[in-house]
Amino acid sequence: MEKFTTHTGVGVPLKRSNVDTDQIIPAVYLKRVTRTGFEDGLFAAWRNDPDFVLNNEVYAAGSVLVAGPDFGTGSSREHAVWALQNYGFKVVLSARFADIFRGNSGKAGLVAAQVDEKVIQRLWDHLDDNPGAEITVDLENKTVTTPGGEVEDSFDIDDYTRWRLLNGLDDIGITLGNKDDIAAYEAGRPAWKPVTQRA
Amino acid sequence: MMGCKLYSGGMAKTLSEKVWDEHVVRSTAGEPDLLYIDLHLIHEVTSPQAFDGLRLAGRPVRRPDLTLATEDHNVPTLDWDKPIADPVSKTQVDTLRKNAAEFGVRLHPLGDIEQGIVHVVGPQLGLTQPGMTIVCGDSHTSTHGAFGAIAFGIGTSEVEHVLATQTLMQAKPKTMAVTINGSLPAGVTAKDMVLTLITHTGTGGGQGYIVEYRGQAIEELSMEGRMTVCNMSIEWGAKAGLIAPDQTTFDYIEGKPEAPKGADWDAAVAHWKTLVTDEDAVFDKEIVLDASTMTPFVTWGTNPGQGVALGGVVPTPSDFDDEQDRIAAENALTYMGLTAGTPMRDVKVDTVFVGSCTNGRIEDLRLAADILKGHKVDPNTRLLVVPGSVRVRMQAEAEGLHEIFLAAGAEWRGAGCSMCLGMNPDQLTPGERSASTSNRNFEGRQGKGGRTHLVSIPVAAATAVRGTLSSPADLVSVEV
Numbered sequence: 001m002e003k004f005t006t007h008t009g010v011g012v013p014l015k016r017s018n019v020d021t022d023q024i025i026p027a028v029y030l031k032r033v034t035r036t037g038f039e040d041g042l043f044a045a046w047r048n049d050p051d052f053v054l055n056n057e058v059y060a061a062g063s064v065l066v067a068g069p070d071f072g073t074g075s076s077r078e079h080a081v082w083a084l085q086n087y088g089f090k091v092v093l094s095a096r097f098a099d100i101f102r103g104n105s106g107k108a109g110l111v112a113a114q115v116d117e118k119v120i121q122r123l124w125d126h127l128d129d130n131p132g133a134e135i136t137v138d139l140e141n142k143t144v145t146t147p148g149g150e151v152e153d154s155f156d157i158d159d160y161t162r163w164r165l166l167n168g169l170d171d172i173g174i175t176l177g178n179k180d181d182i183a184a185y186e187a188g189r190p191a192w193k194p195v196t197q198r199a
Numbered sequence: 200m201m202g203c204k205l206y207s208g209g210m211a212k213t214l215s216e217k218v219w220d221e222h223v224v225r226s227t228a229g230e231p232d233l234l235y236i237d238l239h240l241i242h243e244v245t246s247p248q249a250f251d252g253l254r255l256a257g258r259p260v261r262r263p264d265l266t267l268a269t270e271d272h273n274v275p276t277l278d279w280d281k282p283i284a285d286p287v288s289k290t291q292v293d294t295l296r297k298n299a300a301e302f303g304v305r306l307h308p309l310g311d312i313e314q315g316i317v318h319v320v321g322p323q324l325g326l327t328q329p330g331m332t333i334v335c336g337d338s339h340t341s342t343h344g345a346f347g348a349i350a351f352g353i354g355t356s357e358v359e360h361v362l363a364t365q366t367l368m369q370a371k372p373k374t375m376a377v378t379i380n381g382s383l384p385a386g387v388t389a390k391d392m393v394l395t396l397i398t399h400t401g402t403g404g405g406q407g408y409i410v411e412y413r414g415q416a417i418e419e420l421s422m423e424g425r426m427t428v429c430n431m432s433i434e435w436g437a438k439a440g441l442i443a444p445d446q447t448t449f450d451y452i453e454g455k456p457e458a459p460k461g462a463d464w465d466a467a468v469a470h471w472k473t474l475v476t477d478e479d480a481v482f483d484k485e486i487v488l489d490a491s492t493m494t495p496f497v498t499w500g501t502n503p504g505q506g507v508a509l510g511g512v513v514p515t516p517s518d519f520d521d522e523q524d525r526i527a528a529e530n531a532l533t534y535m536g537l538t539a540g541t542p543m544r545d546v547k548v549d550t551v552f553v554g555s556c557t558n559g560r561i562e563d564l565r566l567a568a569d570i571l572k573g574h575k576v577d578p579n580t581r582l583l584v585v586p587g588s589v590r591v592r593m594q595a596e597a598e599g600l601h602e603i604f605l606a607a608g609a610e611w612r613g614a615g616c617s618m619c620l621g622m623n624p625d626q627l628t629p630g631e632r633s634a635s636t637s638n639r640n641f642e643g644r645q646g647k648g649g650r651t652h653l654v655s656i657p658v659a660a661a662t663a664v665r666g667t668l669s670s671p672a673d674l675v676s677v678e679v
């Protein structure tokens with residue numbers, strides 16, 4: 001996984017709450033067996049609407065999504081994270097994330113940064129006044145700022161995910177470093193626990 | 200119990216804390232716990248990239264014997280004995296078959312007698328048992344919590360993590376109790392109960408919590424009813440939902456193919472009986488509801504928290520205090536093509552879907568058949584009955600339920616997720632309205648532009664007959 005330290009990119013206001021995973025990417029787009037190529041499915045239903053924010057030229061190169069609360073509710077599909085990344089997003093800002101979406105983001109390297117609802121509103125106002133404006137997200141210092149200093153605030157992300165993203169570490173490699181602990185645990189499991197196939 | 204980390208007294212704990220603590224492989228301050236996973240369920244949609252990852256890194260599946268795969272999300276429910284017509288779906292299913300063979304994972308493919316929706320198959324095989332940790336790349340894994348297991352959905356990176364290590368890194372969630380006192384009135388089901396709860400809490404109300412459902416109304420539910428409640432835990436944002444195992448649980452598991460036998464059974468039950476919340480244990484949050492006041496409940500909007508009693512009306516957005524709720528309601532009414540103030544019973548429905556991991560088990564089909572018996576589906580309405588598994592389908596046919604469905608004019612299908620997520624050919628067309636026994640009414644969930652009302656089995660069956668949202672009480676009784 002690539003290291004993430006700081007990112008500056010065009011902010012995209014997505015003024016909706018409860019953006020669920022079926023909105024982020026509908027099920028019919030989930031049939032690929034790769035991790036790439038999901039950008040076509042991103043917000044597929046909304047992209048038919050000429051007024052949808054991503055259809056506005058100024059936001060075409062957007063990479064910091066500024067979304068309403070309860071972003072990513074619903075399905076466990078990591079494809080939602082991949083679709084955002086495939087499209088070019090590096091960061092999603094929201095006042096609340098669904099747990100599974102937040103977890104998936106951390107694993108896949110998308111920064112899901114939780115900020116106060118008021119910060120989202122200030123960013124929306126700022127982007128309304130300055131369409132195409134950039135936002136800087138600094139993972140080291142957990143800050144979100146606009147270059148002119150109009151918005152300067154901090155965000156939340158759990159320390160462990162932050163550490164992993166900063167160092168670009170892969171969870172599986174870390175866990176396999178604790179192989180002996182896993183083997184010891186397995187040795188103590190009761191014999192009556194079910195198995196799907198017998199030796 | 201022989202040196203294993205089973206619960207052995209100490210501080211008062213809730214049920215979920217006991218199960219959690221029994222599965223901690225490694226715990227370090229400032230890091231998530233490393234949790235052992237007892238059962239990993241797999242299906243065709245969220246696994247291909249995980250197996251790819253293993254292949255790239257040259258890693259094996261650590262415990263194929265704790266892993267089970269089935270084909271469900273994407274498979275056709277018609278002509279399931281023929282090659283899959285959609286080439287992209289076929290690739291996904293073929294990829295699962297190839298991966299299962301290469302990595303030694305047990306698979307129940309289309310056409311196999313044990314095939315079906317992953318959350319129907321686990322319990323019916325007896326693989327789902329109290330006190331386990333169960334994960335699957337599907338958010339409705341919470342279903343298995345009905346047995347007193349910690350069960351939750353994971354993303355594909357985590358699927359790969361579990362395949363490679365049989366563990367997951369997880370921060371310990373907070374605990375919540377949802378106590379539902381009293382008894383459900385006749386004709387009101389577990390589905391109405393959970394829809395009522397979600398409208399009460401909102402879709403984010405459970406975020407960050409493992410929830411224990413308890414109280415008289417929960418204890419009185421069958422295992423299948425409990426699965427319906429736990430299934431929808433994720434719809435109000437909970438990490439997982441679970442119910443303490445009791446005699447109902449043990450009776451359900453006993454004799455199932457993969458259930459413990461003989462001395463193992465006794466040892467297992469002895470342990471399962473310890474899996475209750477200690478009397479003096481403290482939850483981080485509690486919600487109390489009264490089942491006796493509950494009525495048939497349906498959704499009017501585009502998330503499962505936008506619900507109302509069937510006897511109520513489509514709400515008026517300006518009635519919502521919160522601005523985000525008001526905007527969400529306005530958007531939902533536009534999408535759903537509904538006018539504020541319309542009685543829910545006047546809403547005309549084009550398609551009724553009976554099925555899914557929420558309501559696609561045998562008791563659901565029995566209840567639907569019971570209501571449909573002697574009735575005909577409204578000529579302007581289509582009724583799709585999709586059993587949750589091949590076993591459910593066979594049981595229903597052995598009981599003659601399919602004849603009741605067919606005589607009423609319903610379509611009787613093969614097992615799978617079907618119209619629950621509209622990934623296979625069973626989809627709504629734009630503007631088409633459904634009453635669905637599944638769990639999500641998101642925009643486009645059942646097909647692009649489709650409009651979904653979540654309902655219970657009795658409401659689904661009565662709606663099919665009348666063509667408008669209805670309960671069995673609205674049906675003119677027939678001689679049968």
Ligand code: SF4
Pocket residue numbers: 271272316317318337339555556557615616619620637638
């Ligand atoms: S029936 Fe629906 S909710 Fe259940 S596993 Fe299938 S797609 Fe998911």
